[in-house]
Amino acid sequence: MSQQLTAYYGEFLISPIPLELSVIEPCSMGCLYCFAVLGDRHHAAKSGKSKARNGSKQAVNLLADYQNRNTLEAQLLRDGYPVLISNRTDPFSLSNRTAAIPIMRLMTELEIPIAFQTKGFSRPDDMPEVLEFLKPSCWYISIAFNDDDLRAKIELGAPSLGDRLRLIETLREHGHSVVVGINPCVPEWLPRPLELVRQIKAAGAEGAWVQCLHLSSSQEKQLKPRERESLTQALIDRAKKKQYDPADLECFKTVRSLCQENGLEVYSSGQGCRSGFWEIYRRHYPKTFPTMQDFINLCHDEGLEKGAIVTFDDFHELMSPFLPEGELSVGHYLGATAHNVIRDIPNWTNRFTYDALLAMIWDEPRYKLSPARCEALSYALAEGEDGNALIVDENGMPCMAFNPEPCGWGDLYEAIAMIEELPELSALEAG
Template identity: 30%
Template sequence: MIFPYVGDWLIHPAPLQLSFNYCSHKCSYCFANLNNPQRTFSTKDFQTQLKGMFSSNSLQATLLREKYPVLISNLVDPFATSNYAQAVPVIEILTNLQVPVTIQTRGGKGIEDVLKFLPSSVWYISIPMLDDDIRKRYEPAAPSIQSRLELIDNLKSLGHDVIVGINPTSPTFLPNNDAYLLIDILRNKGVHGIWMAPLHFNTKQLAVMPLRDKSMLGNDLIQEGVKSSRIIQPHVEQFMLNICKYALDKGLAVEGINHVGGNNFFDAFYNKYDKCFPNIYQFLNWCIQNKANNEPVYYQEFEDLLLPLLPKGDFNISPYMRCMNRDVDNEIRSEEGYKQSFKRLLQLSWNDRRMKRSLHESLFQYAVGIELHEDSANFSLDAQGNLIQYFNNDMFSENYFLTNTI
């Protein structure tokens, strides 16, 4: 089934995702396999959903009709042995319906068949390590690193854009100078950018992790993942920052860790597809061009830039709110109902500080304005009651910006 891609609201430009079965690449750290080891894909349900795209008013059907891209897949590899036999015809069906796709993979079976019919698209190739002996330990059934590098060359020669996920990002996977060697290789191959994220595990995932994988990962790496799931560990953060700086210096875009300046990582998607969902970096880039440091920014500016990229109408946006904050979801559904416009979701993302995608929580270039009075402190609000936030391209050290004292 195709579902709204709610987890990366205001981050990833593809608003839909489609996943298949349990992934047979068997990467030791795979969160998707740990979360749902019985994952299956129903061809019948997929066919029923496509029939409904021409008549249903659901969000999925609307986005399919309007030709927003489908992400294949954020959870499992479509070209794993367990998936390619279903994935290849599914991608071809979507292509014949003129529904664009963007693909995430480590490589595998069926790619050459897809490349025979797929129009120019954005591909995310996962390469967390450079040494194939390390790959064999942690990704025992996944394609070799060399085959992934060759896939990049093939994709670029056919006019596709490529980003690379150095994900999960760990010093264990890229020892010595491997991280910098990998960046140099990717730059020479014309890769647009890299996406990093720390290794992470929760207690439920560890409880079902096979003993073989626990043994392969080892206690030190497991503890790194457990601790970084709450607060990224200092040595991992510094490792990522070093990679980020080196990649930016080499001309690659970077996503996954905050850095000073604009971010054009997702330009690959906006340049490739006619329609995409907005992301907060578009607003950041606009502020860099139009705002001075410590200058106020207003919700209306945010809405004017991002709302035109979203579909019109009322939809079930509860999954977005539930993903960002369950309390917000409960409150909105009880007071306003579960169907809302994307304008309402933008308002919540701007104003409700509990939302994960609020600007000052996602990007340190923004801080909420605070007015101090003799016996109280109030948020700075515009005439419509929206928060007034403040922009500083050099980053704020706090989430709040003192604007006035009375």
């Protein structure tokens, strides 16, 4: 049976929401850049069949029995953590709505909190029905265009930009919180970024997640000729680069600055500035997971200066109280994001504690979750007789140096690209 209500493995220490439910894949909204749609086509090209999944049965079975099951997901549900609907499909798309909405209703009856990620309601009639039973929640609504004609060529079956702005207003009137995904942030799609920032702010959004477009080579191969034409080969070629193209980086930085200047809390993965982006979520959910942003915020709030040393104990002390205790199947967090690293670890087991997971992440820059991939942190080095050496604490754990001033996104992506090439376990300076 396909597993669609799962731990949110890929977003550990990024999002405070630790579970995700993607009911039916692939999504019918038809966005040309969608990683899930292109990933499904890639799978079908390799294996001869689509991995199209209907997870409603698995989700309903788990919701019926989560008080008794001995799985990570059941434990997280029992502990009262929220579920994100959805990361890999849109719950209100035509393909999902009839299966997803009853599951949301069931979760609400079970008092399981829900956070949303959507482009809006494909069937406008669904909105009053859903808002009638839902508790106030946090919604992430993506809007990445100025003009709806262009939007309709790239996000073929998604609601119009006007509908999405009206949805933000309606959600706010009903006591929900909204952040917007200016994601992907593409200069050709957003020639007037200030106009969009003002529109989303006026509609009531409180935060913005800004991220450049990225496409892998295998995703690019799955684009059909007409899709390639709509996206343009020039954009596709830029999106495949490991280090972002100057034009994309410029647009990304401009959009981030405009959001900040207009009072939106901003988030981009790896950012080193203080941000209240995830606090918007925490208003609605009493139990959440820790985020790397929490640690960055702590460093700023304590007034740490450039070069100040931070230790694993500092990190652990902040993160650990958010997390469940005991041995659970947490190894999948590393399996999902760093398969190439864990396959070399002798006697690997998936079952250990979140505290052990935090230590592994701190100690290994090749894990995508490593703090060293953040703009504000790098491994602390001291000059030794044989050159630079890592500074370690009394337990042998590497220390990090904090930098309150952003190092520049281009430098960060260059450092991360270097880490990707590392041949063996070793801690190197990154952020």
